[in-house]
Amino acid sequence: MSTHQPRLIDVHGQPAVHLRAPDGAQAIVLLHGAQVVSWVPAGGEERLYLSEASGFADGQAVRGGVPVIFPQFEQRGPLPRHGFARTRRWELQRTDTGRDDAIAVLRLCDDERTREQWPHAFGAELTVAVGGTRLDVELEVEHRGEADAPAFSFTAALHTYLRVREVEETRLEGLRGLRYHDNVRGSESVQDLYALSIDDEVDRIYFDATRPLQLQEPHRTLTIESQQFPDVVVWNPWQDKTARLADLPPLGFRRMLCVEAAAIGRPIVLAPGEQWWGRQTLVAG
Numbered sequence: 001m002s003t004h005q006p007r008l009i010d011v012h013g014q015p016a017v018h019l020r021a022p023d024g025a026q027a028i029v030l031l032h033g034a035q036v037v038s039w040v041p042a043g044g045e046e047r048l049y050l051s052e053a054s055g056f057a058d059g060q061a062v063r064g065g066v067p068v069i070f071p072q073f074e075q076r077g078p079l080p081r082h083g084f085a086r087t088r089r090w091e092l093q094r095t096d097t098g099r100d101d102a103i104a105v106l107r108l109c110d111d112e113r114t115r116e117q118w119p120h121a122f123g124a125e126l127t128v129a130v131g132g133t134r135l136d137v138e139l140e141v142e143h144r145g146e147a148d149a150p151a152f153s154f155t156a157a158l159h160t161y162l163r164v165r166e167v168e169e170t171r172l173e174g175l176r177g178l179r180y181h182d183n184v185r186g187s188e189s190v191q192d193l194y195a196l197s198i199d200d201e202v203d204r205i206y207f208d209a210t211r212p213l214q215l216q217e218p219h220r221t222l223t224i225e226s227q228q229f230p231d232v233v234v235w236n237p238w239q240d241k242t243a244r245l246a247d248l249p250p251l252g253f254r255r256m257l258c259v260e261a262a263a264i265g266r267p268i269v270l271a272p273g274e275q276w277w278g279r280q281t282l283v284a285g
């Protein structure tokens with residue numbers, strides 16, 4: 001059996017690590033934002049959406065894959081929208097190929113620039129593991145301040161862009177009974193239908209999800225599980241909003257659905273020395 005060691009590659013001018021498990025499952029992770037931009041399960045096809053109109057410049061957000069949102073979700077605080085983790089270069093700490101999977105660990109720590117925006121000593125680590133039909137993405141955050149430093153709080157998300165053949169033929173199951181905030185209507189509701197169909201702009205935060213979700217397409221399924229990310233964001237900009245996004249092609253919204261593992265409703269609070277982690281797992285079927 002040949003083992004394929006993780007390789008450093010270039011993706012639109014940005015360094016990235018290419019992971020390949022012994023069974024052929026693959027993922028590509030940019031150092032920029034620690035952003036997974038490609039995932040192909042063993043014997044399968046690409047399951048993440050990456051916009052062909054995305055920019056890849058330093059300091060810019062990449063449209064697609066799995067952006068890491070930290071330490072602020074959206075505009076729920078004073079920081080730039082969705083925080084700074086997605087626009088900073090992370091450090092590649094470690095890669096490994098085991099019997100069943102290939103792994104990359106990336107790290108972002110506070111520096112002068114982060115402290116100007118968010119005055120806290122932190123270490124964030126993203127672990128990506130790919131193998132078989134499964135992709136695991138785990139975010140860990142540690143308070144690295146002195147013992148007498150104040151606690152800090154943050155919101156976070158793994159803003160996963162799932163690739164779909166045709167979003168109108170897609171159903172997301174597993175949200176029934178959950179309370180959600182509808183960002184499009186500015187209202188609160190409870191999901192009463194068993195399956196969410198996407199045929200218009202959708203931008204919702206579902207709170208306290210407990211079950212795995214299933215993304216059903218006519219020819220395939222994706223199971224989406226999360227641990228310690230209590231909330232789920234579902235986002236598709238649809239036609240009009242897409243026209244206002246320079247980094248998404250006009251029909252891009254038909255090929256994607258964001259299903260994000262998030263901690264928004266109850267921000268995470270860490271005292272010095274404390275850690276938190278949350279994980280999203282995708283299983284292709």
Ligand SMILES: O=P(O)(O)OC[C@H]1O[C@@H](O)[C@H](O)[C@@H](O)[C@@H]1O
Nearest residue numbers: 061074081082159183203233235
């Ligand atoms: O364009 P951005 O900053 O990547 O954000 C994309 C979307 O991200 C989603 O998580 C938000 O719920 C949406 O409101 C937002 O439009």
